[in-house]
Amino acid sequence: xxETTFSPVDTSVDWAxxxxxxxxxxxxxxxxxxxxxxxxxxxxxxxxxxxxxxxVVHHYDPKTDSSLRDRLKPPSGEHILGTDNLGRDVLVRxxxxxxxxLLVGIISVGIGLLIxxxxxxxxxxxxxxxxxxxxRIMDIILAFPAMLLAIAIVxxxxxxxxxxxVAVGVVFVPIFARLARSMVLSIREQDYIxxxxxxxxxxxxxxxRHILPNTxxxxxxxxxxxxxxxxxxxxxxxxLGLGQQPPKPEWGAMLSDSYxxxxxxxxxxxxxxxxxxxxxxxxxNLLGDGLRDALDPRMQT
Amino acid sequence: xxxxxxxxxxLKKWFPVQKGFIERLxxxxxxxxxxxxxxxxxxxxxxxxxxxxxxxxxKTTTGRLILRxxxxxxxxxxxxxxxxxxxxxxxxRRLRQRMQVIFQDPFASLNPRMxxxxxxxxxxxxxxxxxxxxxxxxxxxxxxxxxLTPARFFYDKYPHQVSGGxxxxxxxxxxxxxxxxxxxxxxxxxxxxxxxxxxxxxxMLQLKEEFNLTYLFITHDLAxxxxxCDRIAIMYLGLICEMGTLEQVYRHPQHPYTQALLAAVPxxxxxxxxxxxxxxxxxxxxxNPPPGCRFHPRCPHATAICSVEGPSLTEVEPGHLVACHTRxxx
Numbered sequence: 184x185x186e187t188t189f190s191p192v193d194t195s196v197d198w199a200x201x202x203x204x205x206x207x208x209x210x211x212x213x214x215x216x217x218x219x220x221x222x223x224x225x226x227x228x229x230x231x232x233x234x235x236x237x238x239v240v241h242h243y244d245p246k247t248d249s250s251l252r253d254r255l256k257p258p259s260g261e262h263i264l265g266t267d268n269l270g271r272d273v274l275v276r277x278x279x280x281x282x283x284x285l286l287v288g289i290i291s292v293g294i295g296l297l298i299x300x301x302x303x304x305x306x307x308x309x310x311x312x313x314x315x316x317x318x319r320i321m322d323i324i325l326a327f328p329a330m331l332l333a334i335a336i337v338x339x340x341x342x343x344x345x346x347x348x349v350a351v352g353v354v355f356v357p358i359f360a361r362l363a364r365s366m367v368l369s370i371r372e373q374d375y376i377x378x379x380x381x382x383x384x385x386x387x388x389x390x391x392r393h394i395l396p397n398t399x400x401x402x403x404x405x406x407x408x409x410x411x412x413x414x415x416x417x418x419x420x421x422x423l424g425l426g427q428q429p430p431k432p433e434w435g436a437m438l439s440d441s442y443x444x445x446x447x448x449x450x451x452x453x454x455x456x457x458x459x460x461x462x463x464x465x466x467x468n469l470l471g472d473g474l475r476d477a478l479d480p481r482m483q484t
Numbered sequence: 485x486x487x488x489x490x491x492x493x494x495l496k497k498w499f500p501v502q503k504g505f506i507e508r509l510x511x512x513x514x515x516x517x518x519x520x521x522x523x524x525x526x527x528x529x530x531x532x533x534x535x536x537x538x539x540x541x542x543k544t545t546t547g548r549l550i551l552r553x554x555x556x557x558x559x560x561x562x563x564x565x566x567x568x569x570x571x572x573x574x575x576x577r578r579l580r581q582r583m584q585v586i587f588q589d590p591f592a593s594l595n596p597r598m599x600x601x602x603x604x605x606x607x608x609x610x611x612x613x614x615x616x617x618x619x620x621x622x623x624x625x626x627x628x629x630x631x632l633t634p635a636r637f638f639y640d641k642y643p644h645q646v647s648g649g650x651x652x653x654x655x656x657x658x659x660x661x662x663x664x665x666x667x668x669x670x671x672x673x674x675x676x677x678x679x680x681x682x683x684x685x686x687x688m689l690q691l692k693e694e695f696n697l698t699y700l701f702i703t704h705d706l707a708x709x710x711x712x713c714d715r716i717a718i719m720y721l722g723l724i725c726e727m728g729t730l731e732q733v734y735r736h737p738q739h740p741y742t743q744a745l746l747a748a749v750p751x752x753x754x755x756x757x758x759x760x761x762x763x764x765x766x767x768x769x770x771x772n773p774p775p776g777c778r779f780h781p782r783c784p785h786a787t788a789i790c791s792v793e794g795p796s797l798t799e800v801e802p803g804h805l806v807a808c809h810t811r812x813x814x
Contacts, residue, residue: 206597206642373592374587374589374592374593375592375593375594375595377553377585377587377593378585378587378593378594378655378658379595379606380553380580381551381553381580381583381584381585382580382584382606382607382610382658382662383577383578383580383581383607383610383611384606384610385577385610388610393595393598396595396597397595397596397597
């Protein structure tokens with residue numbers, strides 16, 4: 184490589200320091216070379232476009248949207264995915280519903296990541312009594328089945344989208360706390376942490392400059408996978424009537440509004456929201472798996 | 485000022501053995517791994533002091549104790565007239581500028597998410613010696629000196645993009661950045677390719693002259709030690725069994741263990757025949773070291789007293805210390 188430093192090459196260019204791909208650039212290249220990750224990214228992009236553009240392109244007011252003459256119409260040119268029991272276009276509602284799912288996913292994973300991440304870092308780094316205190320509390324939270332815990336929190340705080348996000352976020356806290364703690368525990372035994380201590384780096388700096396950046400990869404993977412499960416849990420709460428309230432077009436709520444009409448043969452009211460949930464979860468799982476490979480800590484050269 | 489940079493007196497490190505809950509109920513007795521069990525030695529200014537022994541002999545723990553990465557159970561370490569135990573955390577952190585470390589594994593000792601230039605220059609920033617362009621220039625100079633050329637080419641690379649030998653040069657550069665007095669080198673070349681080992685050793689010797697360094701060189705390989713050390717101490721199960729200049733220990737080994745180790749060093753002559761005097765058995769469990777001389781269960785010359793009383797290090801000639809009751813000069 185270094186022979187490129189010889190003339191008669193253009194001497195105005197410093198060939199020795201040309202292009203070093205950043206670590207993230209490398210990871211991105213590996214990610215985009217994986218077919219499954221690409222599929223995941225396509226699905227998530229569609230979701231994102233739906234969530235971001237739908238309110239801009241088309242104003243949707245669920246309160247006034249009903250046309251009783253068009254009840255339970257099967258898919259046709261006019262209503263591509265048919266209409267539901269109040270004569271509302273299923274496709275329109277589906278697209279507008281993407282916003283709620285993504286919102287719940289991002290906010291609740293954010294809550295879990297922030298609180299759980301900080302608690303886990305502290306537990307792993309400070310250790311001893313604090314570690315025990317934090318992790319035993321996390322164990323208690325983990326002892327409850329996730330869905331039951333979320334239901335309990337929503338039951339106490341009342342149904343609604345905000346409380347759904349809090350409830351799902353709380354479920355994530357111990358997951359991220361454990362992950363962050365285990366990462367800190369394994370990284371702080373590495374030679375480069377000891378070497379940093381020897382160089383005279385303070386404990387605080389070691390945590391933020393040396394340990395934290397090395398915990399990121401698995402946390403990013405876990406967050407992506409978490410988005411998928413958050414969407415699933417939010418839809419579950421919505422289905423139980425504890426999440427976003429009708430008539431807002433949340434996917435879980437759409438399912439619970441219309442599953443009774445399946446008996447009348449109206450499959451189109453139930454399949455699209457179900458498929459949307461399934462695809463959203465699949466998309467995030469595919470991307471998460473891809474990220475796991477792309478961000479492999481062993482980092483193939 | 486004394487001519488000793490480091491003085492180690494009665495240094496002990498016992499690690500408590502972690503026991504399960506049930507075991508703790510059954511027995512009250514606390515067990516300890518006697519990693520380092522009372523050693524004394526001095527490292528003089530400007531010398532290469534070797535610490536050699538099998539794995540489990542306590543040589544790495546000794547190195548870590550001197551760097552105060554682990555706290556000693558007993559004994560003291562005096563670094564350039566300062567007792568390390570008397571220093572608070574912040575004072576110790578400042579003193580670390582003067583003592584640096586090189587680990588065995590060049591892959592584990594570099595943060596995979598830090599650019600090479602930043603890793604080398606980290607200490608400059610920490611102690612606010614230089615920042616920005618000045619830091620960059622000083623790092624580039626140091627990289628040239630340890631043979632990472634062209635330095636600009638390596639500056640912005642990440643550790644996984646360079647070879648093992650280059651990594652060890654990076655570690656060397658990082659250690660020397662603040663011009664320390666002492667460098668603890670813990671098996672620095674054990675993981676390097678055989679072809680670059682000699683290069684690295686020569687580089688270390690050359691840098692020692694250039695920067696007035698003192699090395700504590702920890703190794704299990706007596707051939708390597710012979711190449712670089714001025715004085716050497718042989719450790720066995722947490723104790724020093726023989727210590728002296730290279731000449732004294734290699735030419736006239738007095739301790740049966742040293743003799744056995746030297747007999748095990750390969751000779752680059754296919755026709756050479758040597759008398760095999762390898763010790764029988766394995767290195768004993770450091771939780772319950774044998775009574776008396778630690779080496780007596782494996783010693784070919786052991787006598788009755790060896791299993792009762794541990795020999796102390798005694799000077800057999802100026803500067804040459806041996807801990808053995810029998811002493812069979814080879």
